[in-house]
Amino acid sequence: MSARILHIASNTFREAVRDRVLYNLIAFAVLMSGAAILVGQISINIERLVVINLGLTAISLFGIVIAIFIGIGLVSKEIDKRTLYTVLSRPVRRWEFIAGKFCGLGGTLVVNTICMAVGIFAALLYIWPHHLQASDTSILVALYFIILQFLIITALALLFSSFSSPLLSAIFAFALFVIGTFSEDLRGFAQMTHGAERWLATAAAYMVPNISALNVIAQVAHEQQIPGQLIVLNTAYALVYSFMALLGAVLIFERRNLK
Amino acid sequence: MPAIEIEKLEKNYSVGFLRKTLKRALHPLSLVVEQGEIFGFLGPNGAGKTTTLKMLMGLVFPTSGTARILGKSIDDAGVKAQIGFLPEQPYFYDYLTARELLNYYGQLSGVPGKERPQKIAAMLDRVGLRDAANMQLRKFSKGMLQRVGIAQAILHDPKVVFLDEPMSGLDPMGRREVRDVMEELKRAGKTVFFSTHILSDAEALCDRVAILHLGELRGVGAVADLTSSVRGNVEIVWKGTTVFPVMKALNATCYATGDTVRAVLPETNQDAAIDAIRRERARLVSVTPVRASLEDYFVEKVKKIEAGMGAKA
Numbered sequence: 001m002s003a004r005i006l007h008i009a010s011n012t013f014r015e016a017v018r019d020r021v022l023y024n025l026i027a028f029a030v031l032m033s034g035a036a037i038l039v040g041q042i043s044i045n046i047e048r049l050v051v052i053n054l055g056l057t058a059i060s061l062f063g064i065v066i067a068i069f070i071g072i073g074l075v076s077k078e079i080d081k082r083t084l085y086t087v088l089s090r091p092v093r094r095w096e097f098i099a100g101k102f103c104g105l106g107g108t109l110v111v112n113t114i115c116m117a118v119g120i121f122a123a124l125l126y127i128w129p130h131h132l133q134a135s136d137t138s139i140l141v142a143l144y145f146i147i148l149q150f151l152i153i154t155a156l157a158l159l160f161s162s163f164s165s166p167l168l169s170a171i172f173a174f175a176l177f178v179i180g181t182f183s184e185d186l187r188g189f190a191q192m193t194h195g196a197e198r199w200l201a202t203a204a205a206y207m208v209p210n211i212s213a214l215n216v217i218a219q220v221a222h223e224q225q226i227p228g229q230l231i232v233l234n235t236a237y238a239l240v241y242s243f244m245a246l247l248g249a250v251l252i253f254e255r256r257n258l259k
Numbered sequence: 260m261p262a263i264e265i266e267k268l269e270k271n272y273s274v275g276f277l278r279k280t281l282k283r284a285l286h287p288l289s290l291v292v293e294q295g296e297i298f299g300f301l302g303p304n305g306a307g308k309t310t311t312l313k314m315l316m317g318l319v320f321p322t323s324g325t326a327r328i329l330g331k332s333i334d335d336a337g338v339k340a341q342i343g344f345l346p347e348q349p350y351f352y353d354y355l356t357a358r359e360l361l362n363y364y365g366q367l368s369g370v371p372g373k374e375r376p377q378k379i380a381a382m383l384d385r386v387g388l389r390d391a392a393n394m395q396l397r398k399f400s401k402g403m404l405q406r407v408g409i410a411q412a413i414l415h416d417p418k419v420v421f422l423d424e425p426m427s428g429l430d431p432m433g434r435r436e437v438r439d440v441m442e443e444l445k446r447a448g449k450t451v452f453f454s455t456h457i458l459s460d461a462e463a464l465c466d467r468v469a470i471l472h473l474g475e476l477r478g479v480g481a482v483a484d485l486t487s488s489v490r491g492n493v494e495i496v497w498k499g500t501t502v503f504p505v506m507k508a509l510n511a512t513c514y515a516t517g518d519t520v521r522a523v524l525p526e527t528n529q530d531a532a533i534d535a536i537r538r539e540r541a542r543l544v545s546v547t548p549v550r551a552s553l554e555d556y557f558v559e560k561v562k563k564i565e566a567g568m569g570a571k572a
Contacts, residue, residue, distance in 0.1 A: 007366040011352070018354040081350045086411060089316040089344035089421075090367045091336050257272075258318040 004092050005100040012104020013111075013136055016070060021108065024062050028116050031058055035072050036123035052221040055120035056142050062116070062219070063150045064177055070108070071157025072169035075249075078191040079258055080118040087256070095250045102158055109150040117143050135223045141231060142220040146236035152209045153177055162256070171219040178213030209241055220252035260330045262419050262450035263292040263315070268324035270310050285309045286475040287324060290358035292452055292467075294418075297445050299461035300454040301557065302471035308454035309347055311425050314456060316344050328419055335342035340369055343412035347423040347454075357388050357407050360396060361414055368415035383411045383523075387436065387552045409440055420444055426460050438464055458553045470557060477560050485556050492549040493526040495533070499541040506532065523549060 016022070035054050039047045063245035075098070078084040087097060118138065149222070156176055183205060192200035214234055218224055267287040274282045287305040293297045300308050313319040315326055317333055331338040351360055361379045385394045386406040391399070396407065405428065408471055412420055422441075426434045441451050441464055455461055461468050462482055469479040475507060478485055495511075498519050509532050510522035524532055524547065537545055 005366055007363065011355075011363055015352065015354055082346060082348075083350060083352055085316070085318055085346040086315075086344065086349065086351070086364065086408075087367060088318055089339060091339040091369065092367055093336055096435065124448075224364070254322075257320055258313065 001084070002094050002096055005103060007132065008087075008092070008097060008100025009103035009107060012074070012101050013107050016105070016108040018114065021066060022112060022115075023068060024066065024213050024258070025112065025115050025119075028058055028062060032119045032123045036126045037207065039127060039168065049221045050123065051120065051123050051127060052139060055116070055137070056146065056217040056220070059113055059116045060122075060149065060215075063113060063146065064153055064246050065103065067150050068154040068157050068164060068170055068173045070105055071154045072161045072166045074105060074158055075161040076164075076166050076169070081226070094254050098158060098162070098253055099248060100155060102242075104191050105257055106151055110147055112168075113147055113150070115142060127148065137224075138216075138220045138223070138226050140218050141226045144231070145214040145216055145234060149209075149211055149214045149233060151242045152180075152214075152238055152245070155242040155249070156209070158248040159245045159252075162253045171193060176208055177211060180209040181215065182212065183208050183210045184212045199232070210237065214238065260294070261291045261310075262294040262296070262329060263290070263298075263452060264327045265290040265311075265315075268311065268314060268326055269322045270307075270319065272569060278347060279284075280419045282493040284474055285403075286313075288476055290469055290476070290479065292450060294450050295445065295448050296466045297441060297451045297453070297464050299465035299468035300452060301461055301468050303456055305368075305473075306456075307474040308471055308563070310474075312344075312421055312454060316342075324357065334502075340415070341418045343415065343417035343420040345408045345412040345420075345422045345425055347407040347427065350505055351396050351404065351407060351411075353399075356393045356395055357383060357399075357410075358392045360407060360464045361410060364411045365414055368449045370415050378414060381416050386410045386440070387487065401428050402430060405429055405433065405437070409437065413440070413444065417449070419450045419452065422451065424455055425453055425455055426455060434460065437561050458557060467554070472561055472564060478556075480519060481551055486535060486551040486553060491526045491551055492523050494521060494523050494545075494547045494549050495529070495536070496521045497536050497541045498544055498545040500539050503535065503539055505535045509535070512546065519544070 029160075031052075032055060035051055039050045064145075066234070082241060084097075088094065112231075117139075121136075124136065140232075157169060157173045160172045164172065186205040187207065190198060190205050193201050216230075219226065263403055266289050268285065268289075269287045270285040272282045272284055274280050283429065288307075288311060300311065302308050310319060314321050314331055316327065317339075326333045328338050329341055352363075356361065361382060362375060365375045365379065380392075382388075383389050386409055386490055388403065388406055388410070391403060396404065398405065405425070407420075412422065420547075425437050425441075429437065438460065441453070444451050465482060467481050468480065468485070470477045470485075496519065500518070501515060501520070505521065506524070509524050509528040510527070511522040511532065512519055513522045515521075522532065529546065533543065
């Protein structure tokens, strides 16, 4: 990775920290503390399930909101405020700028997720002291898949941000996330249709990000094992999808006049 | 090798809902700037100065034409290590301190990590921001931001420096400091290419200037050469009479204070005016040529263009 990408990524991370993006950790800490205390009082033997479900879902939602709302401004804000002028007038290539921004926001989301993961394990230890079990390692797999979701959504937000207004970019990215969570249903629907409709539905099903395949929260909460093959396939899928979205962003941004 | 070579650089924008209407921002522009020059790029707002600078910086793509900086195409990212750029009304990452911002730009420009802290400290000193080095830019005044802007443009010791309206919004002291920095750069053998619509700044600083109006180049040359083409005036002061009628016939503009009269008139009428003063038995105090300013040259050019456009219409 070029040093310039690292510098841009580190500046993007610093911007997120100074703009108090990580303050969402406070809200998450309050949520997990409340859940750990309340669940112990109102539920019998399902505390673990509730804490894992609630914790992982909260991590996913907080992260997606950050990925979309920061991601859509990564390029457009720099153009609007003209901060990009003094960056691109240096020996920085446009693709390096996009890659740096992606890595910076990706890094922010990874740090955010790690902090929240600590919160989940702390809550589990609180409700069930000294009883972390081997199956709890699958929580790490679920967290890894959530991070893969963030990478895809960040890449999409960057893609939209490279040619569209922040509002439209947010709508597009959020819509794709929502459709992506139902992508299995979309594929099922495609198989039920015929002719041109089938082609269209299949194309649409493969265009939207397959977020549902990256959501294993329910399985993990019910202590089901996640197959190694799924980890490999999901990793490859997320990397290829993110790369394609970033490539689109770069191709558009390379041709853009910065008025 | 010239510092900057611009060859038929042209920019058209598509405008309108269907983007079918073409708006010409810059007519084909050809220009050569030699190394070590302070070159002024002059013109009123909307003349095409910023568009030209953005094309040279690779921020906007030309419709046609080419440009080279230090012999290399502007598409070559490597040449950018040799140039510095201050945009018009610059805005920087306001969550950073001045020191952090310069460090970031130093990293992007490839300034080695070992040299960076010393260079940054020296640069902050040079632009008078040593005491504000650790203050976030969101607390900076406009003048302070302009100083940071100059610092980031020259931190990496570039050979060619592009400044877009560097004096805009500065108080007289700030303008003086920017002028001093530009003169220092020239003494260090750097090339400075700066755009401005403040003609007095250009007149005081530039070896050569180019004048742009409505996206078209209207003149290039040394300030003295350009202004010598403007019809000269002469100022005559005398005592002892009031303004007499023959002066009006000689196209003189007269200002009387007590029994002293100051008249400004075309130098072609100078002898006739002095003869008239002698005939009136007034006491001649002084005869001073009034040097045409860049502003006079500029106004005359613009008037000619507008008259030409009016005649065509």
